[in-house]
Amino acid sequence: MNKKVISALLAASMMTTMLAGCASGGSDNAAATDASTTAATEAAADTESTDAAPADSTGKTVGISMPTKSLERWNRDGSYLQKQFEDKGYKVELTYSDNKSAQQNNDIEGLIADNVDLLVVAAIDGEALSQVLDEAKDAGIPVISYDRLIMNTDAISYYVSFDNYTVGQLQGQFVADQLDLENQDGPFNIEFTAGDPADNNAGFFFNGAVDVLQPYIDAGKLVVPSGQTKFDQVATAQWDTATAMKRFQNILGSYYSDGTQLDVALCSNDSTALGVTQAIESDYAGSNQVLITGQDGDEANLKNIVDGKQTMTVYKAVANEAVVTLDLATAMLNGETPDATLIDKSGWDFDCSYDTTSYDNGTGIIPSYLLVPTVVTKDNLDDALVTPGYYTKDSDGYLHPVG
Numbered sequence: 001m002n003k004k005v006i007s008a009l010l011a012a013s014m015m016t017t018m019l020a021g022c023a024s025g026g027s028d029n030a031a032a033t034d035a036s037t038t039a040a041t042e043a044a045a046d047t048e049s050t051d052a053a054p055a056d057s058t059g060k061t062v063g064i065s066m067p068t069k070s071l072e073r074w075n076r077d078g079s080y081l082q083k084q085f086e087d088k089g090y091k092v093e094l095t096y097s098d099n100k101s102a103q104q105n106n107d108i109e110g111l112i113a114d115n116v117d118l119l120v121v122a123a124i125d126g127e128a129l130s131q132v133l134d135e136a137k138d139a140g141i142p143v144i145s146y147d148r149l150i151m152n153t154d155a156i157s158y159y160v161s162f163d164n165y166t167v168g169q170l171q172g173q174f175v176a177d178q179l180d181l182e183n184q185d186g187p188f189n190i191e192f193t194a195g196d197p198a199d200n201n202a203g204f205f206f207n208g209a210v211d212v213l214q215p216y217i218d219a220g221k222l223v224v225p226s227g228q229t230k231f232d233q234v235a236t237a238q239w240d241t242a243t244a245m246k247r248f249q250n251i252l253g254s255y256y257s258d259g260t261q262l263d264v265a266l267c268s269n270d271s272t273a274l275g276v277t278q279a280i281e282s283d284y285a286g287s288n289q290v291l292i293t294g295q296d297g298d299e300a301n302l303k304n305i306v307d308g309k310q311t312m313t314v315y316k317a318v319a320n321e322a323v324v325t326l327d328l329a330t331a332m333l334n335g336e337t338p339d340a341t342l343i344d345k346s347g348w349d350f351d352c353s354y355d356t357t358s359y360d361n362g363t364g365i366i367p368s369y370l371l372v373p374t375v376v377t378k379d380n381l382d383d384a385l386v387t388p389g390y391y392t393k394d395s396d397g398y399l400h401p402v403g
């Protein structure tokens, strides 16, 4: 594994203890994850080296605006990003905005007022940041749209994410393979749960999955008893677990209480999959194991995968996303205009593509660095997550994120 990534992983637990001191953002910050620091992790962190280390990073400040600590992955993103930048001599201001768009606007205004040199922003509402990012632009502060594309502003220079459409395709293809839909007639019953309409990623995930599964729906091999097949019908505000649970309890009560078998719950991510799993546990009359998809590798979901309650998750190595963001930001702050050559220059040992066609934010195409997601099931948990150092495994076989 890339030395930079190993270092980020090993040292991230140390960073989580520092989050509360570095972040602002009210109640969200109280949820900082506890993690212990070991001499070993500190020693490993000290050995980090980066080929593309900037000569002039010292004294520069990067403002990082994350959406919320209530969704697990953003805690890991914040830790990794902070660690990456600080190890290169940058100062970091990290904010979490409690999933409140108005608060994120205020937090970004604060970062601009603090004269940060660059902003990394994962939007709560991709449509709600145009004005504040115009202020950043006026102040000459470049902006990287992190993980979620920020819409309707020409203030953002680059987008760093995973291939979001592929995430959905992996989920859809997993369902097709597991049910052997090429050869089996079914019909199998499926219900969809998608993400937050305010998150530009959510449509990509949903469309990726539906594009794979639609031919089987058209052929009558897959049936949606609720009839809820449109994104707006299946979306989940703020990716909220309880919201997903309540909607699914209603579906089970309305369409499955007569003994109809549910075969698949296609969920766009782990926080929604958690709610759907809870609904199935409490309100599903059937006894079959429902195939449930997810995304992120959240701790509770990995436990459910080990326990056989969730079937798969699509894992996105956010440690690598932080590495790409650091090297991109460094190039930008060094006055370069990064393009596809950044990938070769940086020497990452993970796959990443440079995309100049897929992500139009309403002002034009935003050049994008897209990492590659991985399917994780009970069968490859160790190889995909433990061996690379992203998670540790306890004596009961459950996984715990590093960072």
Ligand code: GAL
Residues within 6 Å of the ligand: 071, 073, 147, 148, 195, 199, 201, 202, 239, 269, 271, 295, 296, 316
């Ligand atoms: C998306 C992100 C997913 C998931 C979701 C909820 O934007 O790409 O990985 O975490 O938000 O936080």
